[in-house]
Amino acid sequence: MSDTPLISVRDLSVHFGVRGGGLGKKPVVRAVEGVDLDIEKGSFFGLVGESGSGKTTLGRALLRAVPITRGDLTYDDGEKKYDLAAIEKGDLKDYRTRAQLIFQDPYAALSPRMTVRDIIAEPLEVMGITASKAETDERVREIAAKCRLNLEHLRRFPHAFSGGQRQRISIARALVSRPRFVVADESVAALDVSIQADVLNLLKDIQQEMGLTFLFISHDLSVVAHVCDHVAVMYLGRLVETAPTRELFANPRHPYTRALLSAIPSLDPDDDSVVDKLEGEIPSPTNPPPGCKFQTRCRFAIDRCRTEEPLLDHAAHQHNVACHRWQELVEVFEAEDAAAKERSDKRHAATAKAEKAKASGKNKGKTKPKSKPGSKGK
Ligand SMILES: Nc1ncnc2c1ncn2[C@@H]1O[C@H](COP(=O)(O)OP(=O)(O)OP(=O)(O)O)[C@@H](O)[C@H]1O
Ligand code: SF4
Ligand SMILES: [Mg+2]
Numbered sequence: 001m002s003d004t005p006l007i008s009v010r011d012l013s014v015h016f017g018v019r020g021g022g023l024g025k026k027p028v029v030r031a032v033e034g035v036d037l038d039i040e041k042g043s044f045f046g047l048v049g050e051s052g053s054g055k056t057t058l059g060r061a062l063l064r065a066v067p068i069t070r071g072d073l074t075y076d077d078g079e080k081k082y083d084l085a086a087i088e089k090g091d092l093k094d095y096r097t098r099a100q101l102i103f104q105d106p107y108a109a110l111s112p113r114m115t116v117r118d119i120i121a122e123p124l125e126v127m128g129i130t131a132s133k134a135e136t137d138e139r140v141r142e143i144a145a146k147c148r149l150n151l152e153h154l155r156r157f158p159h160a161f162s163g164g165q166r167q168r169i170s171i172a173r174a175l176v177s178r179p180r181f182v183v184a185d186e187s188v189a190a191l192d193v194s195i196q197a198d199v200l201n202l203l204k205d206i207q208q209e210m211g212l213t214f215l216f217i218s219h220d221l222s223v224v225a226h227v228c229d230h231v232a233v234m235y236l237g238r239l240v241e242t243a244p245t246r247e248l249f250a251n252p253r254h255p256y257t258r259a260l261l262s263a264i265p266s267l268d269p270d271d272d273s274v275v276d277k278l279e280g281e282i283p284s285p286t287n288p289p290p291g292c293k294f295q296t297r298c299r300f301a302i303d304r305c306r307t308e309e310p311l312l313d314h315a316a317h318q319h320n321v322a323c324h325r326w327q328e329l330v331e332v333f334e335a336e337d338a339a340a341k342e343r344s345d346k347r348h349a350a351t352a353k354a355e356k357a358k359a360s361g362k363n364k365g366k367t368k369p370k371s372k373p374g375s376k377g378k
Contacts, residue, residue: 004076005038006181006213007062011235012037012071014054014061019285027286031057033237034071036312039215039230041077041182044207044230046245047217048260049254054092054237055217059112062215063099064092075099077180093251099125102171104186109170117154120136120172129177133179139176146206164195168202182207200227209222210291221264225249230318233257236293237285239312253321256294258333276336300325314327316372336372 015030031054039045047055053066060066061073064084064137074086080097100123103109110119120140130136139220147168158166174182184203188196204227207214224231225245232242233256241254247275252258259278263346280297283289289296292305312320323329324336 004041004078006041006043006075006077007037007039007215008074008076009035009037009062009172009359010072011035011059013069014057014074014146015069016057016065030237030288031060032287033288035237037232037239037242039213041180041213042228042238044204044214044228046218046223046224046231047215047221047234048221048231049234051219052282052285053209054235054285055219055234056185057102058234059215059217063101063183064095065101076183093127097129097177098179099181100174100177100183102174102182102184102187103192104228107163107166107190110166110173112157112159114157115154116144116149116156116158116169119158119169120154120176123145123173123177128373139238140172143176145228146209162195163191164198167191167195167199171199171203171206175210175212179212180211181213181215183215183217187216187221188223189218189220197226200215203227221260222238222342233260236282236288237290238293239296240323241319241321242312243316247316247319251316251319252292252333253315253319253326253330254323255298255300255329275303294320 012035013030016029016031017224018027018029020027033054037166047058049055057066061068062084064073064087070083072283075098077098080094080098082091084095086093087168112271114122115328117137117140120143121136123299124136124139129137136208140154140234141151144150149165149168153161153165158169161169171187180377187203191199200223203214203216216224216228228245230242231245231248232239233254234240235256241248241257248257249261252261255276256278262276263278265352271281276299276308278297283293283296289306290309292298292301292310295301295305298305302325308324310322310324310325312325314324315321315326
């Protein structure tokens with residue numbers, strides 16, 4: 001990886017004016033507010049957060065698919081560099097060949113009246129990338145093969161495919177222009193769990209093979225843990241924590257991240273190690289609370305949190321957190337984790353003891369009384 005990030009974002013805000021609110025000021029939705037972010041080349045970068053936290057809006061801003069209210073936004077792949085906040089129409093057209101979106105819903109995204117070949121070929125034709133039909137066909141066949149679609153598939157219409165296959169068609173369509181940067185917005189959320197892993201593995205394989213950089217948007221942290229190398233956590237338009245995936249899962253520093261991680265279902269049905277429960281609803285981005293945006297739901301909120309907004313602070317290598325109290329909470333979290341582990345160990349020990357007792361009881365029942373040969377049938 002080179003030192004220059006592919007995407008560099010500083011103080012980015014995206015606001016939407018909405019109707020309503022009666023007389024006076026028009027309400028404003030602060031969907032993204034003051035975001036700083038670097039996405040390294042070749043990274044599989046995860047963006048997580050509850051519904052309404054601004055993930056899609058941030059992803060669309062990076063693709064310049066929504067107007068930017070304020071901030072700096074740069075794309076630099078080593079070959080081309082764009083100031084995306086001030087990009088002109090002609091450059092935007094070129095940028096669109098380098099930055100693509102994979103849609104969430106594989107059913108809505110594909111036109112039912114077009115063959116799979118035409119669906120995949122369309123971006124090449126619309127963007128004028130290929131010079132002849134033969135070249136278009138070559139590019140379509142190449143990306144279809146990467147997405148595990150064969151020639152027979154290309155002749156069919158999308159209704160003849162399963163959800164997983166349709167998502168592979170969507171992926172082929174997004175990648176046929178050979179982009180460098182791909183935003184995958186909830187790209188496996190609509191699929192059965194059994195198919196999700198297949199599509200995720202495909203995305204990961206293609207990312208490595210084509211040297212792509214991904215922004216992978218998801219509300220599912222277990223999916224993010226599976227594929228992403230770096231994660232940013234978003235809450236009410238702000239980034240509250242960013243870190244390499246392992247570091248984030250091992251040492252979450254923000255109370256919101258910790259609550260999200262606690263909410264991941266355990267495979268153990270008796271697991272009572274949940275130490276942090278996320279209560280209440282995310283506030284409206286038209287009327288966000290003052291100070292820390294998480295203060296209305298945070299069990300650690302103090303007066304300072306209600307007046308002063310925390311900035312991202314350096315917690316460890318590549319690990320940043322926006323919480324006034326993150327340093328003092330390190331010990332609190334460690335104590336909570338230790339107590340949860342002790343409860344879990346005790347429970348496992350009790351289960352193991354009960355199973356042992358049960359097994360020995362069964363064995364006792366099976367033990368035949370010893371009898372001397374020839375002493376039978378008196
Ligand atoms: N075009 C728009 N006009 C007005 N408000 C919008 C617009 N797009 C998004 N919003 C609002 O901005 C906020 C953030 O929305 P966004 O779709 O980015 O969230 P999200 O994190 O992607 O949520 P989800 O997980 O449900 O997809 C929401 O309150 C949403 O209603
Ligand atoms: S700044 Fe305060 S309210 Fe916000 S997460 Fe930290 S402790 Fe909670
Ligand atoms: Mg979304």
